[in-house]
Amino acid sequence: MSDSAAPPLRWRAELSGRDWKAFSAAWLGYAMDGFDFVLITLVLTEIAKDFHLSTVTAATLVSAAFVSRWFGGLALGALGDRFGRRPAMVLSIALYAVGSVLCGFSWDYWSLFAFRMVVGLGMAGEYTASATYIIESWPDRLRNTASGMLLSGYPLGGVLAAKTYSWVVPHSSWRVLFWIGVVPVILAIYLRRRLPEADQWQKAREAGEKPVSATTMLFAGRRKNWNLPVSVVAAVAVLLVLRNQSMAVTLLLIALIVACFVALTIQFAGRLWPVVVALMVTVFFAFLYSWPLQSLLPTYLKTNLHYDAGQVSDALLYAGCGYAVGTVLVGYLGDRFGTRQAYIAMLLASLVFAYPVFALGSGHTTTMWVLLFLLVGTGSGASGVLPAYVSAYYPLRIRGAALGFSYNVGALGGAAAPVLGAKLAKPLSLGASIGVLGFAFTAVVVLLVGFDLPGRMQKLADRRNPEPGDAVPVEQPQQPGQPPTSETSEKV
Numbered sequence: 001m002s003d004s005a006a007p008p009l010r011w012r013a014e015l016s017g018r019d020w021k022a023f024s025a026a027w028l029g030y031a032m033d034g035f036d037f038v039l040i041t042l043v044l045t046e047i048a049k050d051f052h053l054s055t056v057t058a059a060t061l062v063s064a065a066f067v068s069r070w071f072g073g074l075a076l077g078a079l080g081d082r083f084g085r086r087p088a089m090v091l092s093i094a095l096y097a098v099g100s101v102l103c104g105f106s107w108d109y110w111s112l113f114a115f116r117m118v119v120g121l122g123m124a125g126e127y128t129a130s131a132t133y134i135i136e137s138w139p140d141r142l143r144n145t146a147s148g149m150l151l152s153g154y155p156l157g158g159v160l161a162a163k164t165y166s167w168v169v170p171h172s173s174w175r176v177l178f179w180i181g182v183v184p185v186i187l188a189i190y191l192r193r194r195l196p197e198a199d200q201w202q203k204a205r206e207a208g209e210k211p212v213s214a215t216t217m218l219f220a221g222r223r224k225n226w227n228l229p230v231s232v233v234a235a236v237a238v239l240l241v242l243r244n245q246s247m248a249v250t251l252l253l254i255a256l257i258v259a260c261f262v263a264l265t266i267q268f269a270g271r272l273w274p275v276v277v278a279l280m281v282t283v284f285f286a287f288l289y290s291w292p293l294q295s296l297l298p299t300y301l302k303t304n305l306h307y308d309a310g311q312v313s314d315a316l317l318y319a320g321c322g323y324a325v326g327t328v329l330v331g332y333l334g335d336r337f338g339t340r341q342a343y344i345a346m347l348l349a350s351l352v353f354a355y356p357v358f359a360l361g362s363g364h365t366t367t368m369w370v371l372l373f374l375l376v377g378t379g380s381g382a383s384g385v386l387p388a389y390v391s392a393y394y395p396l397r398i399r400g401a402a403l404g405f406s407y408n409v410g411a412l413g414g415a416a417a418p419v420l421g422a423k424l425a426k427p428l429s430l431g432a433s434i435g436v437l438g439f440a441f442t443a444v445v446v447l448l449v450g451f452d453l454p455g456r457m458q459k460l461a462d463r464r465n466p467e468p469g470d471a472v473p474v475e476q477p478q479q480p481g482q483p484p485t486s487e488t489s490e491k492v
Contacts, residue, residue, distance in 0.1 A: 034157025065120030066415035072121035096122025104178035131387035148331015148384030155323030166313035283410025289441035291417035322373035326381015350379035358431035
């Protein structure tokens with residue numbers, strides 16, 4: 001093993017004050033993202049009561065933010081590629097703050113759905129901009145550690161939201177909770193205005209490397225005449241899927257959505273399109289296993305176990321702390337043993353806790369807290385290496401847009417997850433539904449990552465479509481934290 005790939009035994013000594021300043025601002029913004037995004041899951045029962053919604057319909061309000069994420073990830077990621085990671089980060093945090101405040105003023109289901117879509121736009125850009133910023137600011141061999149530590153902010157923001165819920169909602173209204181969401185965001189925006197630009201992006205710009213604008217590629221010139229309608233069709237189809245269609249109609253709509261996104265991917269990514277699609281599939285199933293639990297856990301605790309606001313807050317405190325610890329742990333393990341190895345190990349460990357959590361009754365509160373810490377810490381915590389895992393396949397000049405597009409299209413699994421969980425709860429119980437979905441889709445992700453679907457897809461495409469002068473196909477690096485072996489094999 002080379003020195004550049006050595007295990008991070010004394011990694012803190014490699015980081016400068018500038019590195020920590022960059023990390024602190026990015027982490028705070030991502031924590032506030034977590035705060036604003038999970039608010040809807042905490043007050044879903046109160047909103048359902050006020051707007052007279054069924055559990056399935058109320059669950060679509062969680063899904064609403066995922067409907068718009070794919071476009072936010074593409075647009076704000078492209079902005080980051082063209083103008084820098086820092087302005088994209090500031091714009092992202094402003095978007096989800098505005099969306100959160102508007103949620104507090106919603107007057108019916110559809111107004112709240114629309115405002116949640118604004119939150120989704122900002123969250124997509126926040127994930128993309130923050131992840132690429134930190135990955136490109138820290139040393140290459142610490143990419144997984146940086147990724148895991150950054151993502152620990154999201155669940156801790158959720159913990160803060162849960163505690164705020166227990167202090168505010170029992171004494172006022174669910175609307176106040178959304179209005180409070182703008183307060184810490186102001187601090188994050190202030191800090192980010194003082195950030196230096198990401199090192200790798202700045203050096204590439206100084207070297208004269210011309211950035212690629214994904215939005216220009218897809219929506220400028222003649223292509224917009226085709227791609228704008230395709231994007232509208234995809235968005236409408238996603239909305240219709242959430243509206244409780246028959247199985248035949250749902251399958252037809254899913255096929256249409258897949259066709260639209262593959263068509264956009266081929267134009268955007270060129271010969272990299274097989275790996276982009278494979279990463280979308282992997283991320284999609286990652287959201288399918290994690291988001292039934294993240295989105296429906298408060299509802300399960302309140303309706304099935306009859307927890308009060310304080311007990312729900314305490315349970316989410318343990319779950320969020322487990323999540324944060326898990327992201328940091330998997331990041332360290334990813335740099336020491338390999339990204340895929342760490343990801344798979346954490347997911348396999350989570351399967352041990354999937355059944356016990358939902359087999360407990362209401363009289364085992366302390367045991368529930370411990371099990372939630374372990375389940376969420378290993379399952380959701382494994383996602384700490386996802387930014388490094390996905391971004392390692394992409395060259396610098398399109399990394400922001402490609403990461404944003406592939407991750408946030410895949411995040412449509414988060415739109416399907418709460419609705420699927422609520423529907424499956426009808427023949428089963430809500431707890432059994434969450435447990436079954438978590439176990440099944442975790443196993444799928446283990447197989448996809450274990451067999452390296454993105455790398456295999458790209459190798460297959462390159463063998464079938466060789467071109468003169470092609471370099472080695474882009475593939476996931478074998479040593480943790482290292483960039484792809486080639487950044488020139490695709491044509492963008």
